Amino acid sequence: MTKISISISVLSFLVMVSVAHADPQKLAEEKQCLICHSVDNKIGRATGFRTIAQKYSGKADAEANLVHMIKKGGVGHWGYIPMPPAGWKRPAVSEAEAKQLVDWILALH
Numbered sequence: 808m809t810k811i812s813i814s815i816s817v818l819s820f821l822v823m824v825s826v827a828h829a830d831p832q833k834l835a836e837e838k839q840c841l842i843c844h845s846v847d848n849k850i851g852r853a854t855g856f857r858t859i860a861q862k863y864s865g866k867a868d869a870e871a872n873l874v875h876m877i878k879k880g881g882v883g884h885w886g887y888i889p890m891p892p893a894g895w896k897r898p899a900v901s902e903a904e905a906k907q908l909v910d911w912i913l914a915l916h
């Protein structure tokens with residue numbers, strides 16, 4: 808019982824935190840995306856979000872593919888360095904948060 812109520816309070820805390828961040832760039836900071844990505848290729852580890860937007864924006868399946876990529880990780884779209892799945896040494900990202908991040912990224916082009 809205690810475990811369940813702890814999980815519920817953690818969950819409601821997470822919901823509150825995600826609702827509190829209407830600004831997607833802040834969400835990207837909080838989810839630690841900006842450790843590897845910058846908006847404009849200012850850091851080297853991963854491709855900048857604007858470049859990613861230029862590749863995918865306007866493509867019909869872009870949102871679903873990128874949401875999947877954020878949640879599950881992947882490699883080979885930009886090079887040989889893999890992106891780890893969200894939740895692995897970084898905060899977990901819900902479906903709604905991943906969508907919010909993808910919509911923000913795709914609008915950067």
Ligand code: HEC
Pocket residue numbers: 835838839840841842843844852853854859872873876877881882883884885886887888889890891893897900908909912
């Ligand atoms: C540990 C470093 C790292 C972190 C943290 C990280 N990424 Fe990535 N990301 C990468 C790398 C490396 C790639 C390129 C992978 C590839 O070539 O397929 C990538 C690729 C992407 C892509 C393009 C995917 C594609 O299919 O072309 C998107 C979108 C993306 N990341 C969004 C995010 C978001 C949003 C977050 C935060 C929730 C995040 N990333 C956190 C390293 C990272």
